[in-house]
Amino acid sequence: MTGFVPRPQILETPPAYHGALDFAELEQLGLNPDDIVDFSVNSNPFGPSPRVRQAIAAVPPDRYPDRESLALRRALAGRLHLPPDHLVTGNGAAELLWLAAFAFLRPGDPVLILAPTFGEYHRVSSLVGADIHTVRARPEDDFAFNPRLVQSALARLRPRLVFLCNPNNPTGRLLPPDTIAAWVQASPHTLFVVDEAYLAFAASASSVLSLKADNVLVIRSMTKDYALAGLRLAYAASTNPSLVAAVDRVRPAWNVSAVAQAAGLAALADEAYLHRCLVDLQTAAQALKSGLSALGLPVFPSDVHFFLVRVGSAPAFRQALLRQNLLVRDATSFGLPQFVRIAARRPQDNRRLLDAVRGLQIPAQ
Numbered sequence: 499m500t501g502f503v504p505r506p507q508i509l510e511t512p513p514a515y516h517g518a519l520d521f522a523e524l525e526q527l528g529l530n531p532d533d534i535v536d537f538s539v540n541s542n543p544f545g546p547s548p549r550v551r552q553a554i555a556a557v558p559p560d561r562y563p564d565r566e567s568l569a570l571r572r573a574l575a576g577r578l579h580l581p582p583d584h585l586v587t588g589n590g591a592a593e594l595l596w597l598a599a600f601a602f603l604r605p606g607d608p609v610l611i612l613a614p615t616f617g618e619y620h621r622v623s624s625l626v627g628a629d630i631h632t633v634r635a636r637p638e639d640d641f642a643f644n645p646r647l648v649q650s651a652l653a654r655l656r657p658r659l660v661f662l663c664n665p666n667n668p669t670g671r672l673l674p675p676d677t678i679a680a681w682v683q684a685s686p687h688t689l690f691v692v693d694e695a696y697l698a699f700a701a702s703a704s705s706v707l708s709l710k711a712d713n714v715l716v717i718r719s720m721t722k723d724y725a726l727a728g729l730r731l732a733y734a735a736s737t738n739p740s741l742v743a744a745v746d747r748v749r750p751a752w753n754v755s756a757v758a759q760a761a762g763l764a765a766l767a768d769e770a771y772l773h774r775c776l777v778d779l780q781t782a783a784q785a786l787k788s789g790l791s792a793l794g795l796p797v798f799p800s801d802v803h804f805f806l807v808r809v810g811s812a813p814a815f816r817q818a819l820l821r822q823n824l825l826v827r828d829a830t831s832f833g834l835p836q837f838v839r840i841a842a843r844r845p846q847d848n849r850r851l852l853d854a855v856r857g858l859q860i861p862a863q
């Protein structure tokens with residue numbers, strides 16, 4: 499294939515590493531994907547509302563979807579108290595993060611990433627040739643970000659864009675809006691892309707959309723809380739419509755399938771189901787955290803249903819559980835090889851995990 503060499507940034511960008519099932523790995527281990535109980539994804543474990551299944555069954559597969567997702571955007575706009583042109587839909591939050599980077603970043607632009615965090619921020623910044631800087635939260639601070647360090651990085655680097663995940667993946671820590679407000683106000687020339695994929699899982703958390711800041715673009719996944727990971731659905735919103743218009747410009751046509759749009763509308767129409775799931779999940783997460791702590795494992799503080807646990811060797815811990823059809827997220831790719839991330843599931847699944855962990859030989863942490 500001489501003569502067709504990809505751009506240097508593409509060759510320099512590390513491959514993606516994510517949680518969820520690795521089908522090739524399961525095949526190698528002789529495991530059946532249907533038997534795996536997956537604690538490595540942070541989605542609503544109770545699945546989508548029954549109304550979603552009904553709605554998607556009625557979608558004609560041979561008709562192109564609405565390119566503008568108008569009905570869905572109107573429904574979302576009503577909830578967010580924004581006009582529909584203040585939001586754009588995407589094929590999952592991952593696509594919108596990529597589109598935001600392609601819309602706003604030029605090669606060499608300084609980008610600040612608050613880490614450890616979701617790997618796609620680094621990957622897309624690298625693909626566009628941005629100059630990547632990170633401020634890392636530390637285990638000794640229970641993975642809370644140090645606002646002073648962030649403030650001084652903002653002043654020193656004057657980044658074109660900041661990627662901020664709130665609540666953060668993998669730590670589950672939530673930053674209060676006041677802290678983010680101070681950064682946003684102090685850096686009016688920096689675009690803050692705030693990924694709120696997990697906001698619904700944090701009890702009574704409020705969105706940074708309430709800051710009404712011109713330099714904030716919020717990304718919201720609908721694959722996590724509404725359990726639509728296989729369909730892919732998300733939106734980006736801002737009180738500044740020019741940010742949304744720029745993302746819309748780089749959006750591929752028909753990026754959100756007709757099935758995903760119908761599912762999103764049906765999910766939004768059944769908020770009572772979501773509410774019940776979130777309440778039950780909080781109770782289940784509390785029981786799982788307590789159960790793991792009682793087994794002597796250090797469970798780190800988290801504001802949501804997923805959390806980090808220090809286990810010694812994360813790859814070994816993950817492998818030992820996977821042989822029992824239980825999948826947890828090895829946090830090595832986050833730079834945390836001693837940690838796994840575990841997302842609570844239904845109570846019966848969590849009890850199974852606790853029984854399996856009880857049977858492992860784990861050196862004291």
Ligand SMILES: Cc1ncc(COP(=O)(O)O)c(C=O)c1O
Nearest residue numbers: 590591592616667695719721732
């Ligand atoms: C913080 C964060 N943002 C975005 C995504 C991707 O979400 P989606 O499934 O909507 O593409 C993930 C998935 O793991 C995530 O952890």
